[in-house]
Amino acid sequence: MDAVRIIEAKRDGRELDDDEVDWIIDAYTRGVVPPEQMAALAMAVYFRGLSGRELARWTAAMVASGTRLDFAGLERGGRPVPTVDKHSTGGVGDAVTLVLTPLLATWDVAVPQLSGRGLGHTGGTLDKLEAIPGWRADLDTDGMRRILGETGAVICAAGGDLAPADRALYALRDVTGTVPSIPLIASSIMSKKIAEGTGALVLDVKCGSGAFMTDRDDAEELARAMVGIGTEAGLRCGALVTAMHTPLGRAVGNALEVAECVEILAGGGPADMIELTCALAEEALQSVGIADDPRPRLTDGRAMDSYRAMIRAQGGDPDAPLPVAPYVETLRAPADGVLRW
Template identity: 80%
Template sequence: MSRRIDAVRIIEAKRDGKELDDDEIDWIVDGYTRGRVPPEQMSALAMAVYFRGMTDRETARWTSAMVDSGTRLDLSGLTRAGRRVPTVDKHSTGGVGDSVTLVLTPLLATWELAVPQLSGRGLGHTGGTLDKLESIPGWRADLDADSRRRILEETGAVICAAGADLAPADRALYALRDVTGTVPSIPMVAASIMSKKIAEGTCALVLDVKFGSGAFRPERADAEELARVMVGIGTAAGVRTSALVTANHTPLGRAVGNALEVAECVEILAGGGPPDMVDLTCALAREALATVGIDGDPRERLADGRAMDSFRAMITAQGGDPYAALPVAAETQEVRAPGSGVVRWDALGVGRASWLAGAGRTRPGEAVDPAAGVVLHRVEGNPVRLGDVVATVHAGDPGRLPAACAELASALEIGGPGAARGPAGVVVGRLRGW
């Protein structure tokens, strides 16, 4: 006779610091996804995990159980121009000004590989990739499996929403963690990210794990631990996984907001753009290429137009017009330097200013203003004089400008020559599981 497993025993075990076995993990994840385990019991377990943590084995099994709650895509036979190609994906843990995916995905597709980038929407001060791309007229995020595969075979790149059949346990668990104060749990965060990436069927994955005020994990040590756990999960699941640990104490690039970030990405694809965005994009591109055994020069393909051609093909394949004008905000207001010295921006404050201008949402499903956001005219380390214009806030609703400008002003410090901490996107660590 099989032993009895129930939610209370599992909660008590984790509360007391014990390690859950595979059967217990499979049972509780499946039970909650199917509605047999009520939210109050899963909330108690999530809180116990928050305080007691999980071993690497538990976290890997929890991830596997979430993958098994839905469909796992098979992209092993994907072809381009009649030849089978490997698949590689990238995931960022989120940060202010981080629109790297919009450049990296088509850039990687200029090589003989495919990039199945399943992305999400923004909530709070960090923007969502799908929200950014939806500022392009006609572009659509919702694709069925056949359309995704066709676009991958035709262009090598797709950025779209994950289907409801991929890791449904993750959606249920994230909604619960969001209202119970348990979102920051490293095992839960790692399982949430990796379950979706494993389910999408990619054979290789590069992770951008950020730290700093604009990131999900402000402390570098926490980001390094999250990177270690995720690389371990991916490797155990047979996915060639790497992680770069990068800084987000100050915004990445100069634009924070949906259409504003798209415009900046187009500038990068044309061979220009902010150096910090270009540097991080190329670092991630080199790491992604290494996971599938390719040695290439990303900067060359940004400079010679191949990446731009790839971007336009990807946008067109998803119904968008890559040549159409992007939305422009009806209202703008400048923010000026309160003194002379060296600029220092707090990423979280800039992200909140963009959110207050209308670029973000406070709850899932809420509409965003595609033209709203912030453009920085002086970035971390730049010298300024009293009264210089350091940033512009963009908004469709003039009533949003005062709060957004006040938040942006509070995110700005003017200090002496040693005030700046260096640019965002600096790579401080790398982990490889292969």
């Protein structure tokens, strides 16, 4: 194989065959193909795109660059359970994972939620949970499996052996102006989700001024691309395109968002967070053959009990006080009105 010829082929709009895709991803991950050549290919993909077949193969090659977890045969209470996960493309105040994961675990399912850190202006789920004293993000596969069997819910960091090609390629995209490429975004997200071993996946693709996708047509294209990749890989996969024109909920900041999620789990909280959480829960449950209304479980204590068990299983103290900012300033509006931005 010749990297230059692969770059030229994509530059000129030709579809890459499976062997070419497999070789270039593997060779770049192993350091055989240098960054400048992969940067050129990423830019060619940015302008020329990838066909559905190319995109599925590109993602599969990224998955194959590392370990793929397998939760087949996972049991809770002596009964086998399906696995289901959720991914959001990120926004401001989006702490839905902290409520959705334990909520889903109140049914006979397991939720192996591999999450990340803050990216750009969007907050990271792991950063938020680390506001809870003692909570730890790093678990090995045996630890994940044990906690999933006990509580049905895990939120943790992805191991370094999951889709290492994605980490290498993302670092390159970040410095070459190719982060906004929809095929490269889709393959980056889905390679990690496929590698984590979930059987079903619901995607929350944000659209609006507070999202990476500001245009709805682009958000829908990204959603279709990711669902196509997931389906090709054997996942039961669905997506919602949701608004991010304004922050979700009423809190922005790690500890503040955790406190707001606890309020929701206690039966209160802002309506927009509750509606989105329940919409995603319904989609996730349907993907594993469960037709049920999640709303009662947010108010009857079952979701709260699940959350507390999940936090304790990862070393956290759900009763410990959350950090408080050392300096607080109240900004008062000089008059009644509507804030626009």
